[in-house]
Amino acid sequence: MAGAFAALLLFFPFMLGAQTDCLSCHADKTLQDASGHGVGVDGDKFHASIHGSLSCSDCHTSIKEYPHPDQPEPVKCATCHADQSKAIGGSIHDGTSPHPCTSCHGDAHSIFPKDDPRSAVYPLNIPKTCGSCHANAALAKKYGLDNVYATYMDSIHGYAVSKEGLLVAANCMSCHGSHNILSHKDPKSTTSRANVPNTCGTCHGGVKDEYLSGVHGKALVDGNTKVPVCSDCHTAHAILHPTDSTFRMQSTPICGSCHKDQLATYRDTFHSQLGLLGGYVETARCWDCHGAHGILPASDPASPVNKANLIKTCGRCHADANESFVKYQPHANPHNRKLNPALYYVRLFMNMLLWGTLSFFTLHTLLWFIRAERERRKRGPVAEEKHD
């Protein structure tokens, strides 16, 4: 204590401001209360912070005079920040921390406005702030969450924030909100299935309009939450650029999880055979032909797979596409005699040829082999043929 007191004397001339009285003790950064908590305050930093003009007793309301009680009452942020406090109370974070405000806003004596780069909730700092809990694998496991921090940081949004410092790029808060975060299972959540297009649409307005004009968007508005929303194809946190090969590789099965027949017949075609093997991702995927956001039925004249548009649609990859070329059926089923009779019989003929030839010659070869082997044994090993 004597040392601390000496230090206090040393710094005393530089301490200025409304909090001078308290800081005469609390400027000692090593100062601890009876239970061992640090109670030192950086006066300069506090003075520069958004609360810098307040007196200590504005927040520490139970302290009125010196000496003060060993255990003053906890600070109630809600006294001023009632709305935020109420929002937290109804959110998924309610009760998860004894100090919910400082968990995110950082040290109580150095809180800065959210547009100040020093703030823990400055857009570029948010992933790290949320990550201080959500990058914790044990915590993620406890609450059944994915490893969202790492996947987000690798995503196109995370890259924009962390590498390019893009303030408008989506950070945690952009989608989940701040004080009022709800589980995606809650229909009121910004990340509930029905709300996802609106949430993403706050930035991706054009795509949202396109989506709502397509069959999936219309069905969603009509209350069918089984239709794909943004996050079904793009995922929530590991969002990749749509031309990224990984994205192109992973998305076809997502469409196929509902459109099973279409995926099965697509798998039989050259598009899929090429596309499944790594390193070559240019071949047509579902959305290359059907469109991605505003998918329309083929009967709609605006659909890229409407008969009238096929030459243009196929022509995006096949430069010489013509009338006859676009009669190719990208979902032909050689097992379906009614839908694709010609293909059905071609396959049948080829299969009969395959199994007919192989069956006959397998039998032929097997019998020959057995006979020749018996002949060889009869002759004995000495009479074996020479081969060179």
Added chain:
Amino acid sequence: MTDETKAAAAEQPANSGQEKFYVRFTLAQRYLHAILFTSFLGLAATGLPMRFSDNWWARKFASGVGGFGAILFFHKFCAIVLTLAFLYHLKDLATRVFVHKEKGIFWGPNSMVANWKDAQDLVGHLRWFVGLGPKPKFDRFAYWEKFDYWAVFWGMIVIGFSGYAMWFAPFFARFLPGWALNAVLVVHGEEALLAILFIFSIHFVNTHLRPDSFPMDMVIFTGKETEEEFKKKRTLEYERLVAQGKLESRAGDKPVYWWVNFAKVIGFAAILIGLVLLVLTLIGYFGTA
């Protein structure tokens, strides 16, 4: 005998020194077979991952050689090589028919065209397999050898045409109906599967792995076979040449030592690759992805 063969003969004492060798295949034919099987192995190795693209080994193999782009490139490259070999063979046939006026191309013991005797041989051979008759005597090309030849010939046209139809689909669409573009993939894949299964099992066993030739019939690499083999395997041709007094016109040098060994390395490598591909094909066909 050349100096080289004398030296080679000196290295291998006694047992085969007195053996006589007879020519069965010309150098050009042997080269053609070598080009045929190398490009075929290449086509099979790069085609199978496409046919069974949802199989684990297909993706592993594809990424191992540089992804699908590389696979397709090799596939097309081998296809061009094989096409050129096929065209060379057609040109050779045309020269022999139109320039040299060889009538034996279409009919007779040196022709690849099937005849009545082949049908009789097939029945006779099958009867011999089950012990119902004597082993038939074969001429220069036995019926299963002719089948191999025509299977490749037919396969070349079918797989080649369907392959080029996919490669240049918009061009072929000018005169093919729309559904044909769907059909060519089925035809290409099934016919290629037949070729792969046939070559890597039936042809391997019939020609190389059966007890009479095990482990490999070297005649396609050396071009020559011993008198004993000639007499035993192609009795009718041998007897006819002896009767006509023309046997010596077919006499050849003993294959050189290093060439035989070199051919064995190549041949066994080809058979090994073929057998691996056969296993992968069976996994692809019968296994679940």
